[in-house]
Amino acid sequence: MFVRIVKMGFQEDKIEEFLANFEENKEKIRNFEGCKFLELYRDKDNTTRFFTYSYWEDENSLENYRNSDLFKGVWAKTKVLFNEKPEAWSVDKLATLE
Template sequence: MLVRIVKMSFEASKIELFLKNFHKNKQHIRNFEGCKLLELNQDINNPSIFFTYSYWESEKHLNNYRNSVLFKEVWNNTKIYFNQKPEAWSVSKIESLP
């Protein structure tokens, strides 16, 4: 299992626009082939910072999503609100305790 973590920072005045776009597309992302889980988290000390965690069956599934029309539309309607360059990591899930 691969976990993709993306840190995004937004202009405060653009957060609602980002959230509207996210909520519009979250089920499409989650239902994309190979996506097992999608989370959106907000920093408790800086409400302009958000993290997405998406869990993928494999790197191939993630890359298929990243090369899709859906990703291009979502990303193009997200990056216009950034106030800093986003950061992203792909990590291997080793263990998870419920």
């Protein structure tokens, strides 16, 4: 399993539009084959910046999602709202403490 972290910055007047799109699609994304976990975070200091954390079975599962109609639709509505270039990282989870 690995983790995908995406940092996105939005135009202040477009945040509600982003949140509505995320709300509409979060269950579909989470239930996409291979997705094991999904969270959305908002930066405490820069409230126009958001992060998604998603856990995937393997890289192929993420690639299948990234090539899906679901992703293409979500991304098309999301990318026009940015105020900065998004960044993404794929990382291996090494430890979890609860």
